[in-house]
Amino acid sequence: MSAENTLPDSLTDLLRSTGAALRIFDMGRRISKLPLEQFRRIEASLLPYPTPFQHLAWLAVLIWNPKQRNENAVWFLRLPLDEQGLVAPAARDDLVKRLVQNVINSRNGQPDEDALKDNPYSFTPDQSRMAAFHALAAREMKSPASPHYESAQAWFKGQLPLEQWQSLAYQGLADFVLRLDQDGNADALCERLPLMPAAVLETLCPLLEHIQPSDPLQQALLAQLQQALATDDSNRVAALCRALSNIRDESSKQHWVMEVLSSPHARQPEVITVIATRCESALLEPRVLSAFLEQLAQGEAGQTGFSRILAELMFMPVHRALILQAFRSTERSEALSRAIGEMLGQAFEAPRSH
Known part of the structure; x- marks a missing residue:
């Protein structure tokens, strides 16, 4: 991915641009799968987050290379929600900007777990949830x-x-x-x-x-x-x-x-x-x-x-x-x-x- 290209403006676009496959999971009240199309609408602030916890959306993004499924990474992310339960656009844009830069800077242009280093939107689940x-x-x-x-x-x-x-x-x-x-x-x-x-x-x-x-x-x-x-x-x-x-x-x-x-x-x-x-x-x-x-x-x-x-x-x-x-x-x-x-x-x- 070249820095000169138009930068992705969403998490799903960013990961698609790298050729990665992904699945999204809610990590808030309990762990459950979030359909990708539903997440796209949530990410675009078109749909309230269905299970907010502590006024946040708690997410796990499972990312893998379709040609080598054993090469995978997980991003644990928490995004602030507004009073209507919608993802706050400023926080989403800031997160994507940080991740884009980290993917550009990575050695192979692929998303990995180091992309979340020093990221204010990342979190580590407790032992039970992990x-x-x-x-x-x-x-x-x-x-x-x-x-x-x-x-x-x-x-x-x-x-x-x-x-x-x-x-x-x-x-x-x-x-x-x-x-x-x-x-x-x-x-x-x-x-x-x-x-x-x-x-x-x-x-x-x-x-x-x-x-x-x-x-x-x-x-x-x-x-x-x-x-x-x-x-x-x-x-x-x-x-x-x-x-x-x-x-x-x-x-x-x-x-x-x-x-x-x-x-x-x-x-x-x-x-x-x-x-x-x-x-x-x-x-x-x-x-x-x-x-x-x-x-x-x-x-x-x-x-x-x-x-x-x-x-x-x-x-x-x-x-x-x-x-x-x-x-x-x-x-x-x-x-x-x-x-x-x-x-x-x-x-x-x-x-x-x-």
């Missing part, structure tokens, strides 16, 4: 799972002793979860769940949020959630909420979210935050939203947590309209009325944790 992304990317590229997959699979299938769980690698767990539809893995997980050490379960659940569990696995997870709700272990409840957050059946999701909101666990920050950030579709049901707001107002997260969690939810237009409608309800409690008054009378920002 492992899940690598597992998903391997499937997308029709590549084998990591060398750790077989030992994880053997443990889940009972071919290794239960107490050998500490020898399992995180990447092996991620590969197993992202291949639950293969080799009887889902059945093995259902059988192992009741015996699973707490440390394994709480490691596994954030990986499970990236897949849609089969009906038998959903039932097995729900049984674990019912047991956890009867204990004082809010970390386990929060973990199982994450594992169940991506189920297909919205009425079932609303039902178990209401059960969680009816329990003392809903006052704990780790539980209410998971419901807000992973189970947000359940909050589109006014009855569920009302219970959520009441618990949030009276919870351990305090006024700061109340304001930040709602700022995040209200960045999504439909949630914003429903929350404002709930704010006007004459049936709201005194505690909720006070929290609303505090929130609307102060400046607040979105949650920082990811």
Whole structure:
């Protein structure tokens, strides 16, 4: 690519100009594929980002040489969004300009991971998301799972002793979860769940949020959630909420979210935050939203947590309209009325944790 040529004005145009093939993934609330045509419209600020998180679009761009698929790179990017959820054009143009210059300066004129060096729009996913992304990317590229997959699979299938769980690698767990539809893995997980050490379960659940569990696995997870709700272990409840957050059946999701909101666990920050950030579709049901707001107002997260969690939810237009409608309800409690008054009378920002 020559510097004299007309410079690309979008990320997709830039990568196409190098001859690279690409796939785009959302890395925000959970990891999922973004169709390229949809991303083009998002990038052109014609379409709001569908799953904003912390007022940003979190992306992974998987790039490879079509002639040598094993030559690939990944760019992890976060782009600011405006009040309508559209990509901010100035930030997009700045990002593309930086990447164009880095690709021009690269030795072979191909995009590589060094192109993001010192780039303010890049980020590094945490261990769980990185492992899940690598597992998903391997499937997308029709590549084998990591060398750790077989030992994880053997443990889940009972071919290794239960107490050998500490020898399992995180990447092996991620590969197993992202291949639950293969080799009887889902059945093995259902059988192992009741015996699973707490440390394994709480490691596994954030990986499970990236897949849609089969009906038998959903039932097995729900049984674990019912047991956890009867204990004082809010970390386990929060973990199982994450594992169940991506189920297909919205009425079932609303039902178990209401059960969680009816329990003392809903006052704990780790539980209410998971419901807000992973189970947000359940909050589109006014009855569920009302219970959520009441618990949030009276919870351990305090006024700061109340304001930040709602700022995040209200960045999504439909949630914003429903929350404002709930704010006007004459049936709201005194505690909720006070929290609303505090929130609307102060400046607040979105949650920082990811």
